Amino acid sequence: MSLTRRLIVCLDVREGRVVKGVQFEGLRDVGDPVELAERYERDGADEIVFLDIGATHEARATMLDLARRTAERLFIPLTIGGGIRTVDDMASALRAGADKVGVNSAAVLRPEIMTEGARRFGTQCIVASIDAKRDGSSWRVYTSGARVRTDLDAVEWARECVSRGAGEILLTSIDRDGARTGYDVELTRAVSAAVDVPVIASGGAGAAAHVRDVLVNGGADAALVAGIVHDGVATIDELKRAMREANIPVRMVA
Numbered sequence: 001m002s003l004t005r006r007l008i009v010c011l012d013v014r015e016g017r018v019v020k021g022v023q024f025e026g027l028r029d030v031g032d033p034v035e036l037a038e039r040y041e042r043d044g045a046d047e048i049v050f051l052d053i054g055a056t057h058e059a060r061a062t063m064l065d066l067a068r069r070t071a072e073r074l075f076i077p078l079t080i081g082g083g084i085r086t087v088d089d090m091a092s093a094l095r096a097g098a099d100k101v102g103v104n105s106a107a108v109l110r111p112e113i114m115t116e117g118a119r120r121f122g123t124q125c126i127v128a129s130i131d132a133k134r135d136g137s138s139w140r141v142y143t144s145g146a147r148v149r150t151d152l153d154a155v156e157w158a159r160e161c162v163s164r165g166a167g168e169i170l171l172t173s174i175d176r177d178g179a180r181t182g183y184d185v186e187l188t189r190a191v192s193a194a195v196d197v198p199v200i201a202s203g204g205a206g207a208a209a210h211v212r213d214v215l216v217n218g219g220a221d222a223a224l225v226a227g228i229v230h231d232g233v234a235t236i237d238e239l240k241r242a243m244r245e246a247n248i249p250v251r252m253v254a
Contacts, residue, residue, distance in 0.1 A: 020227050060083055064093065127169070128168070192220060201215075208241075
């Protein structure tokens with residue numbers, strides 16, 4: 001029997017509010033994180049990701065409070081990312097109710113954080129978040145909210161993250177982020193072929209056809225959406241119906 005593919009909703013959180021932009025810029029207020037997480041669970045989302053994009057010390061306390069309040073109400077898995085710099089940060093997020101933690105910049109600066117986290121909490125809790133931008137015929141890894149270019153090749157880095165203990169890859173195309181022109185299927189396929197853990201495709205969803213395309217042709221195990229559901233361009237139910245019509249195994253809400 002096939003494993004179901006997941007539809008994940010990402011909530012970018014800043015100063016306790018959900019915001020959305022294009023290519024990580026031009027942010028606008030979308031709503032309350034706890035209310036939106038609850039609504040998307042009711043609508044059929046398989047998981048929720050909270051991404052702290054204002055990861056200062058004050059924002060960290062706000063995010064942990066949001067995690068606690070959300071986890072009390074959610075039954076689906078919750079991932080928290082953004083500003084996770086140490087294994088103690090991971091512990092705090094998991095203690096607050098997160099099921100998984102995402103690491104990005106901290107993993108690039110010190111890859112051992114993934115190994116240490118996997119040893120302490122299990123690989124299933126460690127999500128390597130990779131922001132990638134096309135660079136000729138390959139993709140370059142960026143950190144610090146897509147502002148800092150590294151020398152890392154995205155496909156090679158994904159392999160290393162898995163070898164160091166990541167149990168999942170959250171792969172965001174910077175080129176497609178917020179543009180609603182479709183996921184970078186080529187990037188997703190390259191990373192999915194290189195690793196033996198689930199890959200979540202992120203960046204570019206504008207229609208149900210895009211979700212279907214990245215799951216069927218990109219080899220992704222899950223598709224992450226944000227703006228199209230925040231703005232009512234599509235509903236979770238519509239996206240999942242399109243997945244089911246394409247014979248993609250999916251969990252439907254009764």
